[in-house]
Amino acid sequence: MNLYRLLTRDTPLPLRWLILAALASSIATLGVLALVNLAAGNIEDSGEDKVDWITAGAFVLALGAYAAGEVFLLRRFASHVEAAIDAVRMTLIRQVRDLAPETLDKTGEGQLFESITQSTHAISQNSQYIAIAFRSALLVIVLMGYILYLSMMAFVLVTVTVLIAGFVYHKRGKAAMEAHIAAFGQDQRLFNRITDLLDGWKEVRMFQPRRAALKTAYDAAVNDAAESRIEVQNRGFEQYIFGQVAFYFLLGVVVFVAPSYTEMTSEDLSKISTAVLFIIAPIGLVIQSVAVLGASEAAAGRTLALSAQLKEQAAYPTPRPNLNYGLLDDFQEITFEGIEYEYPAAGEDRGFHLGPVSLSVKRGEILFISGGNGSGKSTLMRILTGLYTPHAGRIRVDNRQIGSANIREYRSLIASVLSDFHLFERLYGLDHVRPEEIGAQLRAFGLESVVRLEGDAFSSVQLSTGQRKRLALVVAILEDRPLIVLDEWAADQDPEFRKKFYRDILPMLRDQGKTIIAITHDDHYFDAGDRRVHLSEGTHARNGEGVM
Numbered sequence: 001m002n003l004y005r006l007l008t009r010d011t012p013l014p015l016r017w018l019i020l021a022a023l024a025s026s027i028a029t030l031g032v033l034a035l036v037n038l039a040a041g042n043i044e045d046s047g048e049d050k051v052d053w054i055t056a057g058a059f060v061l062a063l064g065a066y067a068a069g070e071v072f073l074l075r076r077f078a079s080h081v082e083a084a085i086d087a088v089r090m091t092l093i094r095q096v097r098d099l100a101p102e103t104l105d106k107t108g109e110g111q112l113f114e115s116i117t118q119s120t121h122a123i124s125q126n127s128q129y130i131a132i133a134f135r136s137a138l139l140v141i142v143l144m145g146y147i148l149y150l151s152m153m154a155f156v157l158v159t160v161t162v163l164i165a166g167f168v169y170h171k172r173g174k175a176a177m178e179a180h181i182a183a184f185g186q187d188q189r190l191f192n193r194i195t196d197l198l199d200g201w202k203e204v205r206m207f208q209p210r211r212a213a214l215k216t217a218y219d220a221a222v223n224d225a226a227e228s229r230i231e232v233q234n235r236g237f238e239q240y241i242f243g244q245v246a247f248y249f250l251l252g253v254v255v256f257v258a259p260s261y262t263e264m265t266s267e268d269l270s271k272i273s274t275a276v277l278f279i280i281a282p283i284g285l286v287i288q289s290v291a292v293l294g295a296s297e298a299a300a301g302r303t304l305a306l307s308a309q310l311k312e313q314a315a316y317p318t319p320r321p322n323l324n325y326g327l328l329d330d331f332q333e334i335t336f337e338g339i340e341y342e343y344p345a346a347g348e349d350r351g352f353h354l355g356p357v358s359l360s361v362k363r364g365e366i367l368f369i370s371g372g373n374g375s376g377k378s379t380l381m382r383i384l385t386g387l388y389t390p391h392a393g394r395i396r397v398d399n400r401q402i403g404s405a406n407i408r409e410y411r412s413l414i415a416s417v418l419s420d421f422h423l424f425e426r427l428y429g430l431d432h433v434r435p436e437e438i439g440a441q442l443r444a445f446g447l448e449s450v451v452r453l454e455g456d457a458f459s460s461v462q463l464s465t466g467q468r469k470r471l472a473l474v475v476a477i478l479e480d481r482p483l484i485v486l487d488e489w490a491a492d493q494d495p496e497f498r499k500k501f502y503r504d505i506l507p508m509l510r511d512q513g514k515t516i517i518a519i520t521h522d523d524h525y526f527d528a529g530d531r532r533v534h535l536s537e538g539t540h541a542r543n544g545e546g547v548m
């Protein structure tokens with residue numbers, strides 16, 4: 001049901017066409033069967049072995065109708081599924097975009113990535129089984145009708161046998177699925193050990209006891225994974241053999257039991273046996289589809305739940321068009337009053353309370369924020385940039401208070417390089433910047449020998465930590481916003497460039513009218529700022545050596 005809800009949520013299913021195509025394909029299959037029986041009967045009656053061209057022609061037509069119905073059904077369904085999954089992905093991405101950043105941090109990349117990529121991929125890969133199951137179920141009904149037409153007793157025997165065998169097969173399938181899930185878990189553990197080996201190769205090579213312990217853990221994971229896989233394969237083979245035996249048993253029931261309880265000619269018996277031969281494949285497909293669709297159903301359930309959760313947590317409604325982002329551009333002062341933020345305690349974690357913090361920055365000022373590790377500087381930065389919403393206090397731009405109605409407008413004032421910045425390979429949103437300007441910035445930041453501009457993308461972002469930060473600041477400067485916020489930007493720069501940053505780049509940006517708020521530990525350069533605020537254990541801000 002989740003799968004159906006997901007696939008029809010944004011794009012309606014072309015149900016009428018699908019039913020018609022499935023019906024056409026099922027009736028054509030019945031036609032094939034009836035024509036085979038007819039031809040066999042004709043040969044028996046006339047005793048001639050000449051080709052009956054009319055029946056053969058009808059047979060070819062029925063085959064053509066079957067193929068056409070099948071192709072139409074599967075193609076149409078596949079394109080619907082892809083469109084529906086595309087829509088689901090777009091909705092999730094839009095929801096993530098509208099999510100409050102602190103909620104985004106909490107939800108975690110893993111869950112979002114899983115739903116947006118893997119779950120939707122699993123659904124898209126397996127969803128043709130919906131069409132197959134639907135068509136097969138319809139075909140089973142049509143063929144059972146044919147068997148009923150031939151013999152009531154055969155119908156009852158086939159129905160009872162199929163139901164019992166189907167039930168047992170399904171139960172065994174559940175056990176196989178559990179084995180499959182267990183094997184998946186073992187694969188994950190093996191994957192983690194391999195990641196340890198690959199990502200931690202330096203630490204592994206440099207410490208012998210770690211190397212030995214990791215080898216033991218890796219060997220155990222390999223063994224467990226292999227055993228689980230063998231178990232899965234064995235169960236798969238057993239299922240296959242059970243299916244075959246059940247099928248032969250069904251034939252046996254029809255051939256040995258049915259004639260003992262009812263009047264039946266050998267011609268009827270042969271017709272019923274042929275119908276049983278035809279029915280077995282679609283029954284197998286229905287059962288197989290149910291098993292495969294179980295995984296898609298679970299994936300759809302996870303995706304819908306995540307989507308509902310994201311909807312609930314949506315921080316901001318989709319922005320109204322024509323919002324005027326320029327209103328705050330000519331601000332003179334930004335004030336943060338009594339800002340407080342709480343990371344609640346959870347289990348062993350004692351939690352953290354920031355604030356109350358009050359500070360202000362005037363246009364064209366360089367404001368430094370200093371403080372010990374864990375004093376709350378990065379958290380404060382997330383609030384100052386409008387990414388996190390403070391639990392108490394307010395932000396004002398001149399005399400305008402910032403709230404949910406103008407938070408986007410506020411954020412648009414700020415270019416930032418935060419501690420967990422992401423460097424985009426492409427210059428998204430910077431189409432208006434001239435390549436010469438970008439080249440000049442790359443030279444100013446000593447990057448001209450490692451990065452080039454190729455079209456609208458950088459030639460590489462595989463740089464050293466310090467170079468990546470330089471490139472991120474280049475992009476921030478190119479964004480040309482009035483306020484630049486930096487979180488320990490200079491920490492990874494060499495002494496020479498650090499000096500250049502404090503003595504040349506910051507004053508140059510100030511001269512260009514930029515306002516700068518920067519977290520720094522560089523006490524040698526505290527004088528490069530106009531003022532400094534020192535954060536102590538997150539509980540309060542006090543003035544540093546600067547004027548406040």
Ligand SMILES: Nc1ncnc2c1ncn2[C@@H]1O[C@H](COP(=O)(O)OP(=O)(O)OP(=O)(O)O)[C@@H](O)[C@H]1O
Binds near residue numbers: 379
């Ligand atoms: N997402 C989070 N959930 C819970 N607690 C957090 C979270 N992020 C930070 N904290 C806690 O809040 C406190 C302040 O963290 P923050 O990163 O703001 O400090 P900081 O001054 O920037 O530290 P550093 O100088 O080491 O970067 C720390 O005790 C940290 O454990």
